[in-house]
Amino acid sequence: MAAVFLLVTIFSSDPVSRVFLGIATLVLLALGAYGTFVRPRLLVDDSGLTVRTLSGARQLPWHEVKVRLARTRRLGRETATLELDWRHGEHEQLFVLTPLDLGTDPHDVVDVLHALRP
Known part of the structure; x- marks a missing residue:
């Protein structure tokens, strides 16, 4: 999912969309890292x-x-x-x-x- 957001961010021509998609990509990457590194709880x-x-x-x-x-x-x-x-x-x-x-x-x-x- 984060990879899709990253690709859309790269190919987006609207600067505002790039910022929001970039933030969404970072949030998804952080959540994925949290779920990976903190397991097992x-x-x-x-x-x-x-x-x-x-x-x-x-x-x-x-x-x-x-x-x-x-x-x-x-x-x-x-x-x-x-x-x-x-x-x-x-x-x-x-x-x-x-x-x-x-x-x-x-x-x-x-x-x-x-x-x-x-």
């Missing part, structure tokens, strides 16, 4: 969970994480997300992972996480 082992973000990977020990399945209803459609509530002393952070982030249904991931949790 969630890794699990005996010591806990590892969540990958743009700022790096964060190791979350099992005893500091609460795993929840959240269901939200928007536009008449119910969507499930996986919520990882991490608390370490005064520091806390909420990671919300969608089916797109997980690559599968969050219900299945929650079941696996509860089975693996010591």
Whole structure:
């Protein structure tokens, strides 16, 4: 998709169109890079969970994480997300992972996480 936008940008004769198409091309390239380099978002082992973000990977020990399945209803459609509530002393952070982030249904991931949790 970004390649198509790039070609249209190059062959466009209107300067305003070139600017907008150039911006759209950069946004699509950035989103594609994000989806490529941050995968997989969630890794699990005996010591806990590892969540990958743009700022790096964060190791979350099992005893500091609460795993929840959240269901939200928007536009008449119910969507499930996986919520990882991490608390370490005064520091806390909420990671919300969608089916797109997980690559599968969050219900299945929650079941696996509860089975693996010591």
